[in-house]
Amino acid sequence: MLNRRSETVKMTGKFKIKENVEIDRLFKIYREIVNYLINYAYENNITSFYKLKSKTYRNLREKYPNLPSHYIYTACQIATSIYRSYRKKKRRGEARNKPVFKKDSIMLDDHLFKLDIEKGVLKLSTPKGRITLKVYVSNYHMKFKDWRTGQAWLVKKDNGIFLNVVFSREVEIGEPKDFIGVDLNENNVTIALPNGFARFETREREIRTAYYVKRRKIQKKIRAGKKRKKLLEKYGKRERNRLNDLYHKLANKIVELADGYGIALENLKNIRKSIRYSKEINGRLHRWSFRRLQSIIEYKAKLKGIKVVYVDPSYTSSLCPICRGKLSPNGHRVLKCMRCGFEADRDIIGSLNIRLKALKMWGVSVPPESPSMKPERGRLAVIINTYNKSYG
Numbered sequence: 001m002l003n004r005r006s007e008t009v010k011m012t013g014k015f016k017i018k019e020n021v022e023i024d025r026l027f028k029i030y031r032e033i034v035n036y037l038i039n040y041a042y043e044n045n046i047t048s049f050y051k052l053k054s055k056t057y058r059n060l061r062e063k064y065p066n067l068p069s070h071y072i073y074t075a076c077q078i079a080t081s082i083y084r085s086y087r088k089k090k091r092r093g094e095a096r097n098k099p100v101f102k103k104d105s106i107m108l109d110d111h112l113f114k115l116d117i118e119k120g121v122l123k124l125s126t127p128k129g130r131i132t133l134k135v136y137v138s139n140y141h142m143k144f145k146d147w148r149t150g151q152a153w154l155v156k157k158d159n160g161i162f163l164n165v166v167f168s169r170e171v172e173i174g175e176p177k178d179f180i181g182v183d184l185n186e187n188n189v190t191i192a193l194p195n196g197f198a199r200f201e202t203r204e205r206e207i208r209t210a211y212y213v214k215r216r217k218i219q220k221k222i223r224a225g226k227k228r229k230k231l232l233e234k235y236g237k238r239e240r241n242r243l244n245d246l247y248h249k250l251a252n253k254i255v256e257l258a259d260g261y262g263i264a265l266e267n268l269k270n271i272r273k274s275i276r277y278s279k280e281i282n283g284r285l286h287r288w289s290f291r292r293l294q295s296i297i298e299y300k301a302k303l304k305g306i307k308v309v310y311v312d313p314s315y316t317s318s319l320c321p322i323c324r325g326k327l328s329p330n331g332h333r334v335l336k337c338m339r340c341g342f343e344a345d346r347d348i349i350g351s352l353n354i355r356l357k358a359l360k361m362w363g364v365s366v367p368p369e370s371p372s373m374k375p376e377r378g379r380l381a382v383i384i385n386t387y388n389k390s391y392g
């Protein structure tokens with residue numbers, strides 16, 4: 001690693017708070033204020049935070065004289081963003097009625113709260129002054145004790161009141177000489193290393209299909225109502241938890257492999273690539289999936305000082321990594337270069353192309369004859385890792 005550069009890592013921590021009557025009141029007042037502000041923005045067509053605040057501030061102060069003023073600021077932020085997205089939808093012809101804020105959530109800025117993780121104490125500004133609340137802290141939360149606290153949300157759920165805090169920390173990122181290329185696929189993650197390849201079979205499609213079938217059964221059995229909604233939510237949550245768990249394990253493995261290198265991922269923001277999604281599973285979930293996995297890889301890597309770059313995904317699965325010739329299918333999942341004869345598994349090629357793109361843009365140049373870049377047919381050092389057992 002040559003130079004080091006400072007970067008910010010952000011993570012959200014979730015804390016359960018002991019129930020309290022004052023907070024219950026606060027949720028109600030806050031919702032009233034946000035809805036008053038949305039209404040005002042709607043009637044007067046105001047999309048600017050400052051304008052909305054200056055037009056309504058005096059009124060709100062009079063109506064809620066004991067409420068700390070920063071609640072009005074954050075309520076203005078929420079109202080502005082809700083009204084803006086309503087206008088956007090309206091322009092596209094998707095908006096229905098005037099928007100209403102129905103959530104039990106309160107946005108907090110750093111004037112409104114102070115969290116002491118080690119003591120398990122939250123100090124919160126309320127109309128009754130600063131109150132002290134008990135926060136349930138586990139080992140998991142301790143890692144945040146030296147982080148900076150940013151914006152936070154108080155959220156009321158069926159199972160209690162939570163404080164979600166955005167923490168941030170500066171990390172020193174090394175400038176790597178080489179990268180590993182990570183190709184995310186529906187059923188596996190394939191990684192091009194400087195000295196070989198690694199693959200993790202994830203069987204994600206099977207997990208998804210199983211949950212899809214479960215949800216369909218519920219939908220057929222129970223036509224409508226609360227019970228149906230509850231059950232669907234339960235299985236949706238279970239699926240997300242299971243995938244999250246899988247992603248954390250995968251990310252740990254990938255970061256381990258990246259020791260001493262940087263990590264190259266595909267920029268998936270505006271592409272459809274050639275991933276053939278199974279039809280029954282919707283694409284929105286897939287995009288959520290890949291981006292979720294990428295963000296977990298990214299923060300875990302940064303916390304270890306590992307650089308993460310995003311490469312343009314075009315042609316990563318259609319051009320030869322050796323000679324840039326056009327690749328053609330040659331059997332199941334195998335691609336062959338018509339120009340130089342290079343042939344390999346399509347995910348291997350994908351990961352190698354991602355790695356080479358990163359090297360070209362951010363790495364120290366390596367001549368293309370380098371043995372590490374010209375894996376001979378049938379001699380690829382592929383390490384296969386499977387998670388099948390835990391997901392059977």
Ligand SMILES: [Zn+2]
Nearest residue numbers: 320323337340
């Ligand atoms: Zn070729």
